[in-house]
Amino acid sequence: MQEYASDPLVDTLVDDRYRIQSKLARGGMSTVYLATDMRLERDVALKVLHPHLADDPQFLDRLGREAKAAARLSHPHVVGVLDQGEDGRVAYLVMEYIKGHTLRDVIDERGALSTRLALALIDPVVEGLGAAHSAGLIHRDIKPENVLIADDGRIKLGDFGLARAVSTSTSTGSLIGTVAYLCPELVVGNLADARSDIYSVGIMLYEMITGQQPFDGETPIRVAYQHVNSTVPAPSILVPGLASEVDELVQWCTSKDPDRRPVDGSALLHELRHIRTNLSDAELDLQPPAAVGSLPGLASAPGQGAGRQGPVTASTSQISRAPRPTNPPQAHTEMLGALAHPTEVLRSGRSNPTTVMSTAQQRPAYGQLSAPDGTPFGAAGEDGTEGPPADLSKRAQRKVDRDAEKARQRAAATPTRSLREGNPRRRGLLWILLLVIAALLAAGAGWFFGLGPGSPGTIPPLANRTVAEAQEILRTGGFQSTTKDVFDDDVSPGLVVGSDPAAGEVIRKFQPISLAVSKGPQLFPLPDLGAKPLEDAKTELNGAEMALGPIAETYDEAVPAGTVMAQDPASGTEVRRGTPVSLTVSKGPQPIPVPDVRGQEQSAAVKALEAAGLKPVVAAETVHDRKVPQGAVIAQDPATGNLTRGGAVTLTISKGPKLVEVPSFVGKQAKEAERELRKLGFDVKVENIAGGFFGTVRFQDPVDKAVPEGSVVTLGVV
Template identity: 60%
Template sequence: MQEQVSDHLLGSLVDQRYLVRTRLAGGGMSTVYLATDERLDRDVALKVLHPHLANDASFLERLRREARAAASLSHPHVVGVLDQGQDGHIAYLVMEYIKGHTLRDVLQEKGGLSPRLALALIDPVIEGLAAAHSAGLIHRDVKPENVLIADDGRIKVGDFGLARAVTAATSTGSLIGTVAYLAPELVLGEAADARSDIYSAGVMLYEMLTGTQPYSGEVPIQVAYKHVNAEIPAPSAAAPGLVSDLDELVQWCTAKDPEQRPVDGGALLSELRHIRTTLSDEQLDYAPLSARPSLAAAEQAASLDTTVLGSADAAHTEIISSGQHPTSVLPQPAQGISAAAFPTSVLPPAGPLPAGTDRDASSAQLSPREEKRAARQAEKDRARAAATPSRTLREGNVRRRAVIWASVILLLAVLAGTAGWFFGMGPGSPGTIPALKNRPAQEAEQLLRTAGFQSRPQDVFDDEVKAGYTVGTDPAAGVEIRKFLPVTLFVSKGPQLFPLANLDGLSLEQAKDALAGAEMTLGRVSEKYDEQAPAGTILSQAPAKDTPVRHGTAVSLVVSKGPQPLPVPDVRGMDRAAAVKAISDAGLTAKVAAEEIFDKKAPAGTVLRQSPSDGTLNRGGTVTLTLSKGPRLVEVPNFVGKSAKQAERELKKLGFEVELDVFGGILGLVQSQDPVDTMAPEGSTVTLRVV
């Protein structure tokens, strides 16, 4: 059905405005086309509801709500919604067209990304989500396919078509979003909020760092089940060598309990940028392996299960045989090493080892992780044994030893009391960071001091929080830390402002490119006649050039329509002076031709012809006038005594009108004529008296 829709719409004009050019993508609700807005002459993305849904009032109302919600958000990292409407059976949404590719294309080409590239790509995504969350919107479908990367490097979050206002009812009985990135609460049919987007972003970051999704399954319900019942593994399990800070970041975002995640995109953005500044170049430029085993395969290898998980051919998961990975045991602990350091399930049985087997050979069966753990415990026990003398060198005085022991016990009691005070009520006691966003900086510092924390103010730019007010803290609000640890207080310097470039004289397309390069948006475009500026060039802009504005500001443009065309007046039949004045009053220039023309009907000095005679000209255009010389003078021959018919014929050839005055007419001869033997104007009347 969808292909028929594409064929039907391609080349058509939707709502007498949007010319559909090609199909870009299709989804469960709609199809997206590349179209041209013929009113503003720009490319747009046209999202058309599927035909079988276009007659459903509930879907149409949902589409209208989506348009209103998304259009209320204007941010340089969010794809803008430009228009919404319905043309017959076609319900549509018009969005900003981003020419480029998606994050999915990047992942398919490169697989796992370095932490530097992954954090750089996800930063604008989280910034866009933070702006949406601050405006009361949630996305509900964060995934690599909805992260658009323009050819000029701009990164935008697309398809807020499933976003809902947080104040509206967001609980639904069906899954909305892609199951690979779906938060557990959505799988369970619970209400979604900003933290649901955070979960999806965490899964996406996992995939960017490892090149694989955390869960896989033959059917979507298997993946959804894992989101609800399993913990997202650390990325370093799939990509050994990743720094632990990235593991903690992903697992913080993907906690099953929404209360354990960042509260919104703003909180996550602060932590994300903090981590980027603390990692070394070596950690940021860590190159993940080009090919990693799937998580399912890793789980199978770890469990050593002999259950059949799939067919044994190359295209499916292999059957894991118990004979290939026999269970091994640790060696008997050496002298001085506590046996309690090892789980009883892996201790060797009492008694000697089998013949021909020594302790080193037995330990060779340990996994690398068990060997490291055993080595660390052995080192601790050796250090403890070395610090404990095997015998007393001198018995000493019993009373002296009692005094010493009493002093030691008293000192330990004082130390224990001091430690108890320090960690119970003093600077080492735990405290929860208060919520300080949008509070004056001095008030926020006082609240931190009252709570027992020491603050370190740090000025930052922020588009939402006004200057002098708190943007947030590091650690974030709600986090519990020891009070002696410093708390960074981010204080807004207001939005970062950038001067607008001068767009005057540029073409409309050049102005659009300049605005996009400066991360500004195109506002209202109007047209105006101008006598000097060529058509299609920019006459003015608002705000004006060099005005400091924030990124994402809408800039309105006035475009020249060229000189205004003026109608040409018809001055034929007027005398010269009147004709010249009429043309001049119309804003045009009159030019009188040097050659005048005889005309038997137009009086001398009047306008006989003009070029052009109608239509329009630009101001100052020339109208050429040709004047009449009046009728030509012709000598009138004498036809008295001649045949009246011959006389009439000859006079008409000369251009005269002939009037016959017949008296009898029997002879048919001219008795007299008037005028005769003189010059007369061409076209005048000659009277013949006929007998």
């Protein structure tokens, strides 16, 4: 973990017990330090609350209750809360110190992970979360940064110290977490429960498999909006070939309706481990398109592939961010999870003696089931032949023997009457005949239930075969079959999706087997979103269970801003549920800057405005202006800013300077003449004659005629 810059608390002693060594991280509510517990001589993680929270008595009281609740939770995959207290203005939590890195570091370093690695890493997280939910705790901030991976391979879920116990939650029941993983019910202000954590786990699993989060946006509120109004797309859209079970797991966890998610972490853990056990090696080791490559050591060892009961393990070298040395040290390994739901043999009410069912299998899948010892039904037995497990064959044979014995007992107990009483020879022959008949009945029953139509048989795997091939295999094995058509996103049309009962089950051969034949993926026509406001288009996409794709914006003179102009794929196109639909949205007419044409001749100004796409309007009234020549633009409205195409600009045209009659000031004092001329709007030029000693106007030019305002009047002064 990264050590941050110096801090005032570093090298101080908190509460006379915890010596702070260095700063580890800083978050929105607290700063985390590496400290040493001087009393027990061990390293701990000390979470110090920010001052504005430490000064809130109600928050500290609630924090104390939550810390006690979290401290009662002891689980190998949950970071333990060791202590809580206050030292002056320092309010703190003491937690177990995990030396290593986080799941965020793994995702940043590796990008998209293989299915095997993603499920192996998230298994202990879900196990720890399930234990917390059972104890009444909700995390509220599940994210890769809170999944700690120790150097020795241990994986723990941290930051339960700020979680709120369900039994003591406030009326709001919410603690806002990281927006990328925030569940819809918290966004709209509803209560949070265990299913809220499940949603965050689903988002995190999506990111682990695809290398990116399902929703992004320029601001947190846009991301939160998508959590409420959009459907999380299937990971297989970005990772072609991904097992459909993984798609279903992610979309089950991230359903917008909490009632359609797993009820808590334990329920999710059962399904997660069931999927891990039943996926093939090829499905588990599928590499995403942008993946760096599978991590060393995570590939299945011989005898530990999918469908077997061997545990999945990961060493610290498999998830460390540091480069691997040439001779890496021997790393301890940790069991990340094994199958938590052993298969159970249950008695059936039908004629077949046993029916194999998985206690964890709740979906109507056509998956492979296993016997109690973990051997898949239909696998080769000890003698190399394919058939039901030996214990089932023995049970079936014992039932046949019991039925035969009962038949002999009933025959022996049937009263008979001699043809000739007192003839022992004939009575003996009669008994022999009855015994022969009983033996024949027993042999017939034995043949029927042992080798004939009533004998038990294991249903072979039939997925991805043609109907003719599947029916021929069943006929060869002595089974009868029917067909039914179903939609399936992964199996090509015309091929068998599975059977009911499922492959691997043991049934009597006279019982019918139903073959599910793929009709291909179920397709739905896209709604027409053109000419609709963007918000209405989003609502309609959600109603059709489609995903919102990229939104492009463009100017359009005819379409109002915020209106959908085009969509891709087009309306009416038949696509799968969850398909992203890209939208092109109008930004309205493009704004045009208004050019400044003041001072230009009228015709030139009109041409300039028309070239810019605007409409020039010449005002009927013209005005005089001493500085603007006649016929030029003296004013325009608007003079600046933006207009849309075709916007009007009003031009006012100058009549030039107005004519003013120049009176005669000859014989008058020069100063008075100059003052009066300037009042009339003329400029005055004084020429002194012989020094202008008397200050009297001797002559002026012009005089007694009309000239343009602002003209120069020359005065000769003596």
